[in-house]
Amino acid sequence: MAQKKYAIVGVPGSASRFVGCIFDLYINGYKEFTPMQTGSMHLATLSRNIEPTHKVDGYADYCRILIAYDEDDIETIIRMDFNKAVTMWWPSVYKAIAGDDWPEYSVDLLNDEKIKQDILNLKRNSARDWIKNADRSKFDFIIDFKTIMSGNINQQIAEFLNKSIELAIGNFVQRYQECNKKIYGNS
8 A cells, every 4th residue: 555645835934844854753753853053954854755845736646734824924934945045055046036136146145135135025925925826725734834833733743643642753843943933033
């Protein structure tokens, strides 16, 4: 019998890989995941049946989980996305969204406040459109971004999967939430 597959669908910066880590831990067994100093889990290697994605459509043969958010979450989400981009794949992101009046990429641009604000404005509008266009009826489970950042996401996912709550997974969630709270404050 084929193993059930899960698509964790979220806008860039909404912690879809972190949520994928929790699903992976409950479904495929415990392994050590550690949040990066930026709060990101983007270097975590997940099992083949767990797929974090930014694509709202597709994944018909997957159990589809949506990371939902509202207007007051957007600033945290876009800052998380920005910080991940500048620490992991900034040159390619910069080239993809650079305005005509932007200079060629250099590391010094990471500190350019005008460039940063231009990027955050683009991301802000994109995040508003993304959640507006996500048809919630197409998802099997919806997780609120606030629950990911400061709620009992461990319990919520365990209940959805009909599993007993695991203390080790709860400790992992707590480390992630504390790390991100130091960087982004309360969400």
